[in-house]
Amino acid sequence: MEVSRIRVLRGPNLWSRHTAIEAIVACTEAERSIQSLPGFESRLRALFPEIGLIQAASHAEQISLAHALEYATLGLQAQAGCPVTFSRTSATFEEGTYQVVVEYSEEEVGRLALTLAQELLAAALEDKPFDLAAAQARLRELDEDVRLGPSTGSIVQAAVVRGLPFRRLTTGSLVQLGWGSKQRRIQAAEMDTTSAIAESIAQDKELTKILLEAAGVPVPKGRPADSVEDAWQAACEIGLPVVVKPQDGNQGKGVTVNIETREQLEAGYKAAEEISSNILVERYLPGHDFRLLVVGNKVVAAARRDPPLVIGDGVHTVRQLVDQVNSDPRRGVGHATSLTKIRFDDIALARLHAQGMNADSIPPKGQRVVLRNNANLSTGGTATDVTDDVHPDVAMRAVAAAQMIGLDIAGVDVVCDSVLRPLEEQNGGIVEVNAAPGLRMHLSPSFGKGRNVGEAIISSMYPNADDGRIPVVAVTGTNGKTTTVRLIAHLIVTSGLRVGMTNTDGVYINGKRTDSGDCSGPRSARNVLMHPEVDAAVFETARGGLLREGLAFDRCKVAVVTNIGMGDHLGLNYITTLEDLAVLKRVIVQNVTASGMAVLNAADPIVAGMAENCPGEITFFTADRHHPVMATHRAQGQRVVYVENGEIVCVQGNTRFTLPLAQVPLTRSGTISFQVDNAMASVAAAWALGFDRDTILKGLSSFRNDSDNAPGRFNVMDYRGATLIADYGHNPDAMQALVQAVEAMPAKRRSVVISGAGDRRDEDIRQQTEILGKAFDEVILYQDACQRGRADGEVIALLREGLQNASRTHQIEEIRGEFVAIDTALGRLQAGDLCLILVDQVEEALGHIAQRIQEG
Numbered sequence: 087m088e089v090s091r092i093r094v095l096r097g098p099n100l101w102s103r104h105t106a107i108e109a110i111v112a113c114t115e116a117e118r119s120i121q122s123l124p125g126f127e128s129r130l131r132a133l134f135p136e137i138g139l140i141q142a143a144s145h146a147e148q149i150s151l152a153h154a155l156e157y158a159t160l161g162l163q164a165q166a167g168c169p170v171t172f173s174r175t176s177a178t179f180e181e182g183t184y185q186v187v188v189e190y191s192e193e194e195v196g197r198l199a200l201t202l203a204q205e206l207l208a209a210a211l212e213d214k215p216f217d218l219a220a221a222q223a224r225l226r227e228l229d230e231d232v233r234l235g236p237s238t239g240s241i242v243q244a245a246v247v248r249g250l251p252f253r254r255l256t257t258g259s260l261v262q263l264g265w266g267s268k269q270r271r272i273q274a275a276e277m278d279t280t281s282a283i284a285e286s287i288a289q290d291k292e293l294t295k296i297l298l299e300a301a302g303v304p305v306p307k308g309r310p311a312d313s314v315e316d317a318w319q320a321a322c323e324i325g326l327p328v329v330v331k332p333q334d335g336n337q338g339k340g341v342t343v344n345i346e347t348r349e350q351l352e353a354g355y356k357a358a359e360e361i362s363s364n365i366l367v368e369r370y371l372p373g374h375d376f377r378l379l380v381v382g383n384k385v386v387a388a389a390r391r392d393p394p395l396v397i398g399d400g401v402h403t404v405r406q407l408v409d410q411v412n413s414d415p416r417r418g419v420g421h422a423t424s425l426t427k428i429r430f431d432d433i434a435l436a437r438l439h440a441q442g443m444n445a446d447s448i449p450p451k452g453q454r455v456v457l458r459n460n461a462n463l464s465t466g467g468t469a470t471d472v473t474d475d476v477h478p479d480v481a482m483r484a485v486a487a488a489q490m491i492g493l494d495i496a497g498v499d500v501v502c503d504s505v506l507r508p509l510e511e512q513n514g515g516i517v518e519v520n521a522a523p524g525l526r527m528h529l530s531p532s533f534g535k536g537r538n539v540g541e542a543i544i545s546s547m548y549p550n551a552d553d554g555r556i557p558v559v560a561v562t563g564t565n566g567k568t569t570t571v572r573l574i575a576h577l578i579v580t581s582g583l584r585v586g587m588t589n590t591d592g593v594y595i596n597g598k599r600t601d602s603g604d605c606s607g608p609r610s611a612r613n614v615l616m617h618p619e620v621d622a623a624v625f626e627t628a629r630g631g632l633l634r635e636g637l638a639f640d641r642c643k644v645a646v647v648t649n650i651g652m653g654d655h656l657g658l659n660y661i662t663t664l665e666d667l668a669v670l671k672r673v674i675v676q677n678v679t680a681s682g683m684a685v686l687n688a689a690d691p692i693v694a695g696m697a698e699n700c701p702g703e704i705t706f707f708t709a710d711r712h713h714p715v716m717a718t719h720r721a722q723g724q725r726v727v728y729v730e731n732g733e734i735v736c737v738q739g740n741t742r743f744t745l746p747l748a749q750v751p752l753t754r755s756g757t758i759s760f761q762v763d764n765a766m767a768s769v770a771a772a773w774a775l776g777f778d779r780d781t782i783l784k785g786l787s788s789f790r791n792d793s794d795n796a797p798g799r800f801n802v803m804d805y806r807g808a809t810l811i812a813d814y815g816h817n818p819d820a821m822q823a824l825v826q827a828v829e830a831m832p833a834k835r836r837s838v839v840i841s842g843a844g845d846r847r848d849e850d851i852r853q854q855t856e857i858l859g860k861a862f863d864e865v866i867l868y869q870d871a872c873q874r875g876r877a878d879g880e881v882i883a884l885l886r887e888g889l890q891n892a893s894r895t896h897q898i899e900e901i902r903g904e905f906v907a908i909d910t911a912l913g914r915l916q917a918g919d920l921c922l923i924l925v926d927q928v929e930e931a932l933g934h935i936a937q938r939i940q941e942g
Contacts (some may be wrong), residue, residue: 087151088112089204094193097608098677099636100670104172104189106161107196110649111175111184117151118182123211130210132155134218137161147177152184152205158203159188159196166225168195178660195229221318229763237257237275237525244540248562250554251640253612264554265639266586270547275545276522277494282494288521289334291366301490303483304515306501308368314355318348320367324474327370329517330354332362336520338462341470344370353436371501371515375461377469378476378498378505379528379539380488383483386504386542387528388473394428394466395456398449404438405430405445408457416530417466425532428466430459469527471534472505479508487519489699495543497523505854557622558615558639559771560674563648563693565820566764567606567626570648573752573768573789575624580785583621583775586614590626590814591797591928595619602929607631611638622775627674629667633659637677644774645674645700646767650692652818668692678702683774685767688726705767705774709759711735727770732756734769736779743779745769749787754802758832760823761791761800793936798928800827805939807917809833812925812932816843818850821857829861833920837864839911840924841904842885844876851881852888859892861924865915867900868907870926905934912938 093108095101101108116122120140131137140157142149151176160173170187190196203219209216239260245252245263253262259274273276276285287293295305298542307324309318310333321328329897330351331341342354355911358365379387396407408428411417417425428434438444441455448454461467480500490494502514509515528537533587550556557578561571568589575587579597587594588610593601595617601610606628614623615638625638650668662668675684675696687693688706694715697704706719711728720726725738732755733744747756750765765786772782793801798814809831815890828836838858842851858865867882882900889895901907904926911921912935925931 087114087117087155087204087207089155089200092197092200093634094197095187095287095637096193097635097636098640098673100632100673101174101187102172102927103640103677104170105191105193105196105636106172106189107200108179108185108187109200110154111152111155111186112180113151113182113184113732115182119148120151120154121149122197122490123151125213126210127154129213130207133210133216134158134161134206136165142175145485150175150184150549152186154207155200155203156186156188157873158206158556159186159199162199162206162225163188163190163195164594166195166199166222166226166229168192168229170196171713174176176197179662180660190895192229192232192494194232195225198228199650200853223746228662229372232257234261234378235274236529237522238272240525240529240538240540241272241275241543242540244544245554247541248544248548248551250544250548250552250608251615253616253940263544265558265624266556267584267618268552268554268556268617269616270554272543272547275495275497275525275543277543278495280521281492285521286489288496289336290603291331291333291335291518294367294411294519297490298487298490298516298519301486303487303490304509306369306515306517307370308366311355311365311367314352317365317367318351321345321351324367324369329368329370330358331366331368333366334365335361338460338465341460343460350440350442370504371513371517373501373503373512373514374499376472376502376505377523377527378481378500378525379525380484380496381495381539381542382494382500382546383485383489383544385476385484386473387537387539388476389469389473389527389531389534390472390505391461391463392468392470393456393458393461394434394468395454396428396449398455400451401732402447403446403448404443404455407449407455408434425468426464426466432458433458463524464528468532469526471531471537473528473537476505477507480505483509485517491519491521493519493521494546495523496520504809517644522708531532554622554863555641555643556615557623557640557644557775559624559646559775560627560637560639560642561625561646561648561767561771562627562629562671562674563646564651564817565815565823566648566760566767567628567790568814569752569761569796570646570764570767570771571624571626572796572799573764573786574646574771576789576795577768577772577777577782577785578622578624578775580788581772581775583780584619585624586617586620588614588625590628604628607634610639615639621847629661632670632673633661637673637675641677641679641682642674643679643682644771645678645682645688646771647671647675647693647696647761648767649687649690649819651690668696672696672699675700683725683771685770685774687763688713688719700787703774705770706817707763707770709766711761714758725770725773727766727773729756729762729766734762734766736769736773744787745779750785750789752789752791758800758827760827793932798925798934800824801932803935803939805912805915805921806942808915808919808921810912810915810935810939812935813921813922815853817846818853818857821854825857825861828920828922830918832918834916834918835864836862836922837866837911837914837920839866839922840885841868841870841907841926842881844873844881848884851884855885855888855892859889859895862895864897865889865892865895865899866907867898868904869900869902904931908934909938 091110095106154173155421163170168191170189174187176185249271327346329343342356375391417427419721484498494858497520499518588605590604592599593605606626611625682702684700685705689708705725709729723739753761803810
């Protein structure tokens with residue numbers, strides 16, 4: 087078995103809506119059925135008993151080693167605690183070659199699972215051992231390392247429930263919520279609106295106290311100390327017992343409480359000094375340690391935190407009791423689990439010593455043995471939910487403290503006997519205000535019910551059930567994609583919105599190109615969705631990017647499919663038929679939001695058939711209003727767009743408006759039929775976005791199909807009285823549309839300059855010139871800069887073969903070099919002639935043509 091071409095599908099894709107790993111797997115003849123591998127399945131199950139039932143998609147299909155790889159990869163992730171359920175193995179047209187697709191929840195974990203699954207199968211084949219426990223431990227450890235922590239994870243999960251899109255910006259906790267101008271960012275439990283100044287104030291415990299005291303919030307008295315001697319003097323001034331802690335610490339590190347002797351103070355000062363050089367001494371407040379979580383202007387959760395402790399049973403030593411507590415599966419290392427293991431370190435031993443015990447002491451039954459003074463969860467403490475007990479006055483004080491510091495989200499630490507009564511009544515106070523507070527004590531407390539604090543944070547960031555989405559329009563098809571994308575973007579700009587656009591020419595933000603080249607893939611689209619100045623996005627969605635990574639978005643507002651026709655790029659990446667291509671192209675239709683719209687070409691039966699896969703509504707378009715698909719859809723009260731009496735007509739039920747083609751320069755008053763199709767698709771998309779007739783017409787009439795606005799898309803120019811047309815057409819459907827367009831334009835003599843893309847099938851390359859040979863007097867063939875895997879002269883030879891039976895072409899010339907071919911054609915033009923130049927290097931060729939026109 088050979089595994090090759092591993093792809094990571096990071097969005098909705100050909101196979102499912104799940105993120106997934108896709109691999110090409112080649113099996114030998116014997117490996118095409120695991121039944122022909124003696125003892126393999128029994129050895130595999132002995133090595134991995136939880137693999138489950140291995141099965142193929144149909145009963146008629148043999149279960150191959152590729153299927154075993156699928157189920158092993160899925161099972162290893164599932165057993166490691168990853169939430170994955172989807173997998174698929176599909177046989178290709180190549181005998182013994184399969185596409186294996188397995189869902190992942192974390193990309194790195196999915197990759198490792200595939201690698202370990204291969205090792206597992208190799209061990210089963212060769213009857214060798216496989217350390218399953220070690221493999222699953224590696225997966226669990228990696229999953230814990232790379233997945234979001236509980237705080238960030240809870241916010242993201244709340245966003246998912248709300249329908250908010252999200253994207254991790256780093257391997258850490260920085261996450262973007264929403265798209266474009268509606269985006270927000272979080273990092274752990276911290277919003278993008280939290281100022282650095284507020285965070286800095288919160289880190290400075292002394293400054294925090296000064297500000298809170300000024301606001302009338304009760305705080306313990308205290309002051310900074312610059313030495314042990316100064317700390318003892320401060321303690322004497324304040325009155326024992328005291329607390330010694332770092333002035334800029336967090337998570338309870340270096341904090342020592344309830345200090346009553348100089349010896350204890352010296353030890354506490356030393357512990358604090360290991361964390362920071364700035365030490366704070368303050369009055370010790372007796373009572374319990376409470377954490378109140380403030381989000382915006384409200385306390386959304388509260389917990390009592392108790393220090394790590396064990397209860398004696400009169401049998402086991404303190405060390406043994408700690409081991410028993412730490413065996414709780416809820417306890418782990420770090421913040422990934424709901425509880426943290428109790429640390430049995432020097433601080434714990436010192437606390438035991440203060441209680442007259444050591445690690446080997448056996449405390450009597452029922453005795454509480456405290457192992458730390460502070461109650462932070464990160465040191466092994468526990469939390470009890472008390473949200474419903476918080477007195478309104480206590481909540482008001484906590485909110486006032488957070489607002490005085492300037493924090494949107496704050497963990498306010500309160501020490502008092504009970505949160506049931508105002509702080510002043512019990513000599514309680516606020517001891518700290520923390521930025522980016524940990525949320526796990528509220529999400530999964532040791533005792534009491536968990537609180538959905540992630541939703542509280544999301545509601546604060548996105549009030550009124552806002553889903554953080556900007557309108558996204560995805561456009562795909564065989565031909566017309568780029569022009570349609572550009573026109574839709576122009577219509578949106580006309581409405582007053584800022585637009586991000588991707589196509590085969592580049593990435594555009596508010597009309598400015600920010601990237602060049604073919605940017606019709608998901609990476610470019612993701613960059614647009616990350617831009618803060620984008621109110622709406624229009625994406626050309628090409629087959630290549632869909633196959634490589636899937637979509638850049640989970641759902642779109644509008645999906646436009648221009649056509650499939652005779653197809654393009656067939657024979658590549660196991661897309662061999664029009665039906666295969668349609669399944670790929672319809673991915674954008676399948677991922678239209680329920681309130682969205684798919685705009686489909688009714689005249690293309692394959693495209694029209696995609697309607698049944700759309701979760702939203704459908705707009706059909708084609709010039710012929712009487713087409714059966716159009717007539718049926720219209721009769722059902724659904725939207726249709728067609729052409730009648732020289733106008734684009736938009737109809738739904740009793741709603742009807744028209745747009746004169748004479749005011750649509752792109753179509754040359756309706757004479758260029760393929761541009762009429764592009765205009766109808768664009769109008770339907772704009773209508774789906776809620777734009778009115780006047781806005782749409784204004785956009786249509788102001789869209790110029792020139793080399794600056796739509797390079798290589800039927801750019802018509804004048805050269806010495808001859809008509810010059812530059813276009814990027816490169817498949818049979820495009821040739822047919824271009825021939826139909828130029829035949830509607832008067833000309834004494836017609837010539838064409840053409841090359842061919844080498845990554846097409848032989849018949850597709852030949853068919854292009856078969857079509858052109860019926861409409862042009864002269865054909866100039868040129869070899870372009872990139873043969874895309876073809877041998878020297880191979881493409882031109884295929885193009886010439888297509889002209890063998892040409893009914894009109896009487897002159898054929900072969901030229902090496904695109905610009906030489908263009909100059910040759912221009913040099914032969916006479917007034918009244920027409921020349922179609924099918925450019926390869928679009929920008930360079932258009933620039934060359936512009937220079938020749940300028941030279942006259």
